[in-house]
Amino acid sequence: MQSKVKLSKRQIKEDKFTSFMLNAKDRFLENWQYWVISAVVVALVVVAVSYYATSQSNKEREASARYSTAVLEFRNGQSDIAILSLQQVVDNYGSTTIAEQARFMLGTINFEERNYAEAITHFEKYLERFKNNKLNRAGAHAGLAACYENQGDYEQAAANFEEAVNVYADGPLAGDYMVGAMRCYLYLGNVEKARGFRDRIADEFPQTELANRAERLFTEMSAAAG
Numbered sequence: 001m002q003s004k005v006k007l008s009k010r011q012i013k014e015d016k017f018t019s020f021m022l023n024a025k026d027r028f029l030e031n032w033q034y035w036v037i038s039a040v041v042v043a044l045v046v047v048a049v050s051y052y053a054t055s056q057s058n059k060e061r062e063a064s065a066r067y068s069t070a071v072l073e074f075r076n077g078q079s080d081i082a083i084l085s086l087q088q089v090v091d092n093y094g095s096t097t098i099a100e101q102a103r104f105m106l107g108t109i110n111f112e113e114r115n116y117a118e119a120i121t122h123f124e125k126y127l128e129r130f131k132n133n134k135l136n137r138a139g140a141h142a143g144l145a146a147c148y149e150n151q152g153d154y155e156q157a158a159a160n161f162e163e164a165v166n167v168y169a170d171g172p173l174a175g176d177y178m179v180g181a182m183r184c185y186l187y188l189g190n191v192e193k194a195r196g197f198r199d200r201i202a203d204e205f206p207q208t209e210l211a212n213r214a215e216r217l218f219t220e221m222s223a224a225a226g
Contacts, residue, residue: 063093100130107143116147138168158184175210186221
């Protein structure tokens with residue numbers, strides 16, 4: 001007959017904290033992909049159609065047509081084919097304007113497919129080369145953050161969420177990126193840094209569901225950590 005093992009209060013607390021963090025991670029990470037995909041993909045489709053209609057050079061028209069096809073493949077659930085098509089745009093039409101969107105989409109789709117190493121590579125290459133599109137640059141930093149967070153590297157995740165906010169502080173997803181930064185700092189046990197983001201969200205998005213969500217998350221995670 002096995003004897004019962006009595007857990008100390010500290011062990012019980014640590015076990016509850018671990019369980020909470022895992023559940024919280026699943027709860028809040030599962031929706032991240034929609035930040036980039038929902039907010040950006042529609043814009044990218046419009047960009048593709050616009051370039052296809054107005055481009056003067058054959059190369060631009062060919063690249064835009066291939067890009068449009070890749071986006072439709074992605075929207076139809078053919079992610080692997082879309083990745084191949086987008087890679088062709090990057091490899092064969094790298095000098096065209098649409099290549100910027102293709103590189104960003106490669107990061108986004110690879111993230112959705114949980115190919116985190118590939119997604120990180122594409123987001124980093126996007127940031128290295130393209131400097132002017134604040135929406136995409138913020139999204140690329142957020143994409144890096146989500147990849148790192150899903151792999152448990154909360155320090156890199158927090159830094160990239162914070163950089164996403166800095167790149168486009170008045171952008172449409174800045175509040176979500178602040179929540180991401182706050183969450184990752186809480187994972188790291190940096191309650192003061194997380195509190196700073198919680199307070200900033202409350203100041204910039206008063207009486208919104210975003211502010212309420214941030215407050216609930218901060219209260220739950222900081223209590224569990226304490």
